Amino acid sequence: MWIFTTSGFLSVVTPADRPGDLLVRARVRADLEAFCDATGAPAPIETPARDYRWRTFVPAATFATYLAGQAEAIDYGNFKSAVAARQGHDRAHRYHDVWSVMHDLQLADADAV
Structure with missing residues (x-):
């Protein structure tokens, strides 16, 4: 996990x-x-x-x-923004990279339907 x-x-x-x-x-x-x-x-x-x-x-x-x-x-409305505030923008950018890869998976899944 x-x-x-x-x-x-x-x-x-x-x-x-x-x-x-x-x-x-x-x-x-x-x-x-x-x-x-x-x-x-x-x-x-x-x-x-x-x-x-x-x-x-x-x-x-x-x-x-x-x-x-x-x-x-x-206690936040946006995870990446909370990460930026608590761990810095570099960490938030790296998390965004993960988000982006998973967003691509979502798009691929939508195309498969």
């Missing part, structure tokens, strides 16, 4: 060797630190040779609580 929030981008998967836990990964340390601060998860572990450089583990229930909190904290 990919999660884009106003405090960062996370990738979350199930680790094969840790039943009940989730592996939460980030490309940017500050993104994972924000998650750890919000959840009490262990500090990020650096794994420079892996696809996602930063990672930590949390119980699935902890992550579910985090997601619910993120939903309840939505």
